Amino acid sequence: MATFDIIFLGGGPAGYVGAIRASQLGLTVGVIEREGLGGTCVLWGCIPAKALLESSHIANRLKHAAEFGVKVGDITLDFGVAMKRSRDVSTKNSKGVEFLFKKNKVTWIRGTGVLGAGKTVKVTTADGKSETHTATKAVVIGTGSRVRGLPQAGLELNKTTVISSDEALVLEKAPKTLAIVGAGAVGCEFADVFSSFGTKVTLIEVLPRILPLEDEDVSAEVSRAFKKRGLDVLTAARLSGTKVGKDSVTMTVEVGGEKKELVVDKVLVATGRAANVENIGLKEVGVQLTDRGFIKVSDTLETTAKGIYAIGDVAGPPMLAHKGEREGIVVAEVIAGAHYHPINYGNIPNCTYCYPEVASIGFTEAQCKEKKLDYKLGKFPFSANGRARTSGETEGFVKIIRDAKYGEILGAHIVGPHATELIHELLVARENEFTVEEIDMAIHAHPTLSEAIAEAVLDSMGRMIHA
Amino acid sequence: MPTKIFMEALSPTMEEGRLVTWHKSEGDAVKSGDVLAEVETDKAVMELVARGDGVLLKRLVAEGTTAPVGSLVGVIGAAGEDISALLGGAVAASAGVSPGASPSSPAPTPHAAPTTPPAATTPAAPAPATPVAAPAGTGSAKSSPLARRLARDSGLDLGAVAGSGPGGRIIKRDIEAAVASGGAAMAASSAVSRPPSTVADFVDQPLTQIRKTIAKRLAESIGPIPTFYLTAEFDLTRVAELRAAAAGEGDEYKVSFNDIILKATATALGRHPEVNAHWLGDKIRFFNRVHLGMAVATDDGLIVPVIFDADQKGIGEIARESRELAKRARDRKLKPEEYTGSTFSVSNLGMMQIEQFTAIINPPECGILAIGALEDKAVVVDGELAVRKRLRVTMSCDHRVVDGAIGARFLQDLRRLIENPLMLVF
Numbered sequence: 001m002a003t004f005d006i007i008f009l010g011g012g013p014a015g016y017v018g019a020i021r022a023s024q025l026g027l028t029v030g031v032i033e034r035e036g037l038g039g040t041c042v043l044w045g046c047i048p049a050k051a052l053l054e055s056s057h058i059a060n061r062l063k064h065a066a067e068f069g070v071k072v073g074d075i076t077l078d079f080g081v082a083m084k085r086s087r088d089v090s091t092k093n094s095k096g097v098e099f100l101f102k103k104n105k106v107t108w109i110r111g112t113g114v115l116g117a118g119k120t121v122k123v124t125t126a127d128g129k130s131e132t133h134t135a136t137k138a139v140v141i142g143t144g145s146r147v148r149g150l151p152q153a154g155l156e157l158n159k160t161t162v163i164s165s166d167e168a169l170v171l172e173k174a175p176k177t178l179a180i181v182g183a184g185a186v187g188c189e190f191a192d193v194f195s196s197f198g199t200k201v202t203l204i205e206v207l208p209r210i211l212p213l214e215d216e217d218v219s220a221e222v223s224r225a226f227k228k229r230g231l232d233v234l235t236a237a238r239l240s241g242t243k244v245g246k247d248s249v250t251m252t253v254e255v256g257g258e259k260k261e262l263v264v265d266k267v268l269v270a271t272g273r274a275a276n277v278e279n280i281g282l283k284e285v286g287v288q289l290t291d292r293g294f295i296k297v298s299d300t301l302e303t304t305a306k307g308i309y310a311i312g313d314v315a316g317p318p319m320l321a322h323k324g325e326r327e328g329i330v331v332a333e334v335i336a337g338a339h340y341h342p343i344n345y346g347n348i349p350n351c352t353y354c355y356p357e358v359a360s361i362g363f364t365e366a367q368c369k370e371k372k373l374d375y376k377l378g379k380f381p382f383s384a385n386g387r388a389r390t391s392g393e394t395e396g397f398v399k400i401i402r403d404a405k406y407g408e409i410l411g412a413h414i415v416g417p418h419a420t421e422l423i424h425e426l427l428v429a430r431e432n433e434f435t436v437e438e439i440d441m442a443i444h445a446h447p448t449l450s451e452a453i454a455e456a457v458l459d460s461m462g463r464m465i466h467a
Numbered sequence: 468m469p470t471k472i473f474m475e476a477l478s479p480t481m482e483e484g485r486l487v488t489w490h491k492s493e494g495d496a497v498k499s500g501d502v503l504a505e506v507e508t509d510k511a512v513m514e515l516v517a518r519g520d521g522v523l524l525k526r527l528v529a530e531g532t533t534a535p536v537g538s539l540v541g542v543i544g545a546a547g548e549d550i551s552a553l554l555g556g557a558v559a560a561s562a563g564v565s566p567g568a569s570p571s572s573p574a575p576t577p578h579a580a581p582t583t584p585p586a587a588t589t590p591a592a593p594a595p596a597t598p599v600a601a602p603a604g605t606g607s608a609k610s611s612p613l614a615r616r617l618a619r620d621s622g623l624d625l626g627a628v629a630g631s632g633p634g635g636r637i638i639k640r641d642i643e644a645a646v647a648s649g650g651a652a653m654a655a656s657s658a659v660s661r662p663p664s665t666v667a668d669f670v671d672q673p674l675t676q677i678r679k680t681i682a683k684r685l686a687e688s689i690g691p692i693p694t695f696y697l698t699a700e701f702d703l704t705r706v707a708e709l710r711a712a713a714a715g716e717g718d719e720y721k722v723s724f725n726d727i728i729l730k731a732t733a734t735a736l737g738r739h740p741e742v743n744a745h746w747l748g749d750k751i752r753f754f755n756r757v758h759l760g761m762a763v764a765t766d767d768g769l770i771v772p773v774i775f776d777a778d779q780k781g782i783g784e785i786a787r788e789s790r791e792l793a794k795r796a797r798d799r800k801l802k803p804e805e806y807t808g809s810t811f812s813v814s815n816l817g818m819m820q821i822e823q824f825t826a827i828i829n830p831p832e833c834g835i836l837a838i839g840a841l842e843d844k845a846v847v848v849d850g851e852l853a854v855r856k857r858l859r860v861t862m863s864c865d866h867r868v869v870d871g872a873i874g875a876r877f878l879q880d881l882r883r884l885i886e887n888p889l890m891l892v893f
Binding site for chain 2: 341405406407408432433434435437438
């Protein structure tokens with residue numbers, strides 16, 4: 001019924017950022033979104049999870065308050081309150097996107113869209129009406145992804161005893177016992193949250209280490225920290241004999257040939273997400289999928305159907321909000337015919353917000369070996385960093401992998417306090433092809449956690465001062 | 468109202484033009500129809516005339532610089548007229564098209580190779596104390612620190628590299644591309660001692676419009692390297708005599724036919740830098756030194772070790788070196804610097820009784836000589852039938868650099884050297 005230059009199908013981080021950018025470029029924009037604006041990130045992912053992690057961080061800090069001369073008496077934990085706060089933060093952020101839409105004159109069409117011929121989208125609105133909208137320039141699919149169970153291990157999501165992150169975010173109270181299957185970023189973050197709220201957590205990973213995509217040193221450091229805090233970390237684990245009951249789940253976990261039976265109140269499945277490619281008319285308009293079930297896109301994010309683009313999780317990994325946001329910006333610029341910079345997929349940071357935090361860019365040491373790169377390592381522990389000592393957060397390290405000859409930053413890995421913030425110095429350096437030398441040349445303030453980066457850089461050149 | 472001077476399409480196919488000379492200076496009075504400048508198109512040098520009266524207020528393009536058709540190259544207006552608003556965008560628009568290092572001069576830029584061999588890579592800190600200055604002559608080409616290091620190590624002139632980063636900044640991938648297209652070959656040049664010379668090791672010749680058009684058309688027609696082939700049959704009777712006479716002096720003077728052919732080729736190349744060249748995309752590098760690649764078949768495949776400064780070496784030295792290189796190639800013991808940096812290559816399948824074949828050019832080189840089998844043949848010499856030792860050679864030429872007549876002249880000289888090998892001593 002309405003005509004726009006661009007229609008975005010999905011108002012998550014990819015779609016809403018793309019919509020705002022398109023509007024900045026003078027295009028008229030409609031965004032079709034059935035839930036709240038902000039997508040998984042704002043409603044069911046990044047934001048509410050980080051809000052809960054903040055609660056868990058405060059809980060952990062308070063346990064050590066007495067060492068700092070602050071007596072707080074008995075600490076009581078209430079997950080329900082933490083959860084409600086997390087929902088509030090989430091709602092505020094979603095409202096924030098609504099405000100941005102108004103400011104940028106982006107139209108939010110509340111409903112569920114299906115692609116039609118000739119760049120049209122048929123929308124079933126929230127109140128059940130059916131309407132058709134037309135795009136003159138392009139339709140952009142940003143339908144994102146959704147949680148999924150692990151049926152091959154007998155763990156079909158039932159939302160009570162076998163849950164996903166969606167349910168974990170709205171639990172009224174922390175379960176007594178919880179098994180988390182999958183120790184990637186999501187699994188590790190919820191392991192941190194629930195263990196901090198008194199849940200007995202068993203973290204189960206089929207691969208030989210937790211955070212399997214991170215550098216091996218990083219996995220080892222986080223694993224050590226988790227075990228110290230009383231989490232059960234089971235790696236290279238196989239699940240069998242799963243019995244899902246009404247109030248509990250029983251399963252057999254096999255680690256290193258030893259089998260043990262595990263009975264838990266709930267199982268949280270965190271083994272990956274599925275792209276939302278169904279029921280949006282992809283096949284009918286000629287949009288093809290990859291072997292792995294994502295939408296196939298070109299360098300300019302165009303699908304196999306002319307004039308239809310795809311961005312964010314649905315367009316393939318890494319399934320990260322910031323990757324989707326950048327694709328949104330680029331797709332808007334491509335469609336508007338504006339100048340754009342191609343996305344450098346080789347320099348997207350990975351962040352895990354458990355404690356200690358984890359952040360990384362580029363290659364792991366194992367990948368450098370595999371690629372037969374000639375590299376040098378630099379590593380500096382936060383235990384030797386003044387600022388980390390003052391705050392009593394001395395777990396972790398900065399690890400830099402640089403090219404032996406030219407000093408190019410091949411990879412950087414940080415575990416420790418504020419790692420997810422610290423990584424950006426290295427990210428900007430690497431994006432602009434600064435080498436370890438330019439990082440060293442920049443004088444780092446004292447005392448800061450960032451000095452650990454400067455020292456790791458020096459270490460890679462054999463000139464570390466403080467360790 | 469100022470009058471803008473645009474680069475005009477002076478021929479139907481012209482897409483860009485090189486401003487050869489300005490005929491008016493800034494401040495000169497001009498009348499409509501006056502010749503403002505000479506512009507080289509893809510076909511010829513043409514005149515760019517004024518389309519308005521007044522004073523030439525600004526020349527926006529330096530002599531020797533190439534500008535796309537339709538771009539602003541100057542402004543005519545009333546004396547003292549403020550044209551700053553007009554220039555704001557224009558300077559930015561024309562800045563991107565200056566041809567690299569020395570926009571003011573289209574003349575060839577001579578270069579000396581690094582005086583020290585490319586230091587066995589220092590794995591420690593990448594030379595911390597020295598700020599990474601761009602190599603001389605690069606002007607203010609924007610580049611990343613990593614790109615500067617890579618360029619310095621590859622002996623690349625940053626000014627000759629087109630940047631693909633934000634705002635035309637030269638980044639790693641640009642250096643890698645330049646190196647892949649051969650720019651780095653020089654860094655690997657051997658440590659062969661060579662008498663100090665006042666002559667540069669090579670001369671870079673910016674592409675003229677006619678060269679660009681030839682290159683574009685031919686590449687469209689036949690593939691990325693528009694190759695053509697020249698075949699000639701040489702008489703090796705006197706080479707055989709020379710070889711026999713030398714061997715008679717003792718075992719240390721025993722050399723193969725191939726060694727003598729290599730020597731003759733190197734000598735001819737020294738006299739014909741126009742075929743001893745690299746195609747570098749935006750320019751042609753003519754070498755004053757002869758680094759001869761010799762194709763060697765190994766169990767793993769073909770490799771081309773290099774006899775550096777082959778024109779400076781005697782037949783005996785070439786014989787020893789080629790034997791040694793071939794052996795090391797087959798043993799897979801060649802170091803990278805021993806098989807990079809050639810300026811021209813030779814491939815010989817004569818020992819396998821191949822009478823004649825065409826070899827594929829090893830880019831960025833512009834020619835390769837394919838040597839066939841030496842055969843006793845009945846030929847007519849001075850009106851009489853005679854049995855002579857004959858050899859067929861085929862030169863593959865990159866037409867972007869080597870035109871037919873140029874390749875033929877080289878082969879003519881090579882024939883003279885081979886059919887009368889005494890000429891090799893001159």
